[in-house]
Amino acid sequence: MAKGMVGSKVKQIQCLLNSNYDYTLTVDGKFGESTDVAVRAVQSCSGLKPDGQVGPQTWKYLDTPMSGCGH
Numbered sequence: 001m002a003k004g005m006v007g008s009k010v011k012q013i014q015c016l017l018n019s020n021y022d023y024t025l026t027v028d029g030k031f032g033e034s035t036d037v038a039v040r041a042v043q044s045c046s047g048l049k050p051d052g053q054v055g056p057q058t059w060k061y062l063d064t065p066m067s068g069c070g071h
Helices: 008-021 033-045 056-063
Strands: none
16 A cells, blocks of 8 residues: 555555554545655654555554554
């Protein structure tokens, strides 16, 4: 999943960012600029390369946030 994509998986990403990282993203299923910025921030805080791509490692941290990572 990455910027420009749409659909239910993007909604899930947005919901996880909102609930686990205290973001206030609009859950619209559109992977836009705000979602991209939030994903990169989570990746950076979690020790991942902040590339904006939501793959298996990023999903892991979206589901189970690292302590101290939050918006």
